[in-house]
Every structure is written in C-alpha cells, then in structure tokens.
Amino acid sequence: MTLPTDPYILLSYINTKLRDEYPSLEALCDNLDIDAEEISQRLSDAGFSYNPEINQFR
Numbered sequence: 001m002t003l004p005t006d007p008y009i010l011l012s013y014i015n016t017k018l019r020d021e022y023p024s025l026e027a028l029c030d031n032l033d034i035d036a037e038e039i040s041q042r043l044s045d046a047g048f049s050y051n052p053e054i055n056q057f058r
Helices: 008-022 025-032 036-045
Strands: none
Touching: 008 025, 008 036, 025 036
C-alpha cells in the first residue's frame, strides 16, 4: 500500500480510515500491512500524535 507523502493528506487519510473502518491504529496497520511506528513518526514530525481514547491523530 502506498500512503500519501504529504503529512496533511496522510493525516486526513489515516483519520478517515480510523473513524470509518478501524477500532484502533493497530487494527488499521495490521489490516493494511503498514508500520504503525512509521505512520506515528511521520505524523509526529508534522506535529500530530495518536490519541487512542478518541482513535484519532490530533
């Protein structure tokens, strides 16, 4: 799976998937065979962090 390279488009893509299809970041990453650490780091570099209580990056 190729993920968006722009951090804001990536944020929108991941948060939409989390909201509509997956109960957690782990479930999303397992299903799409992507690395949770990589996603978290890329979004962290743009100033966002994952909040498991709301299942979204903010």
